[in-house]
Amino acid sequence: MDYIWIFVIVNTIEEKYFKSMGLKIKELREEKGLDQKSFAFYCEIGRTQLHMIENGKTNPRLSTLLKIATALEISVSELVEGK
Template identity: 40%
Template sequence: MNISEENFIINLGIHIRQLREKKGLSQQGLADDCGITKSQISRIEVATINTTIKTLVKIANALEVEPKELLDFPLK
């Protein structure tokens, strides 16, 4: 399978937003739990930045999921 980096980052952001909303968290709430800014969460969700693995681990911990679950989404 061949997927563009841009498409992967877009789908990652969508998936993180869905997981966040499922937990009933606002962007600010997730940012506070991760120790990062709300604007960074927003940029990840709308795919304007390519985030680090370190930040993904923080997000996974805040969402109470395994880091691999953040990457487990259907590719569109």
């Protein structure tokens, strides 16, 4: 029974982290004046995938984060560190 609570806590922490990172990506993209479709194309990822990342609904691969960070002209570490 304790394992269930640990899973819920970890899952909640991850969910908050991915939402925070997604919001950061969205804010930085919008600062550059890019819509989702154009930015996704530039990053060579799908628009739906970008939408999922920006809304904290997925755990993006490192290679995807590298593409996004490069397009935003920041390092991956800047992208993934908390606010």
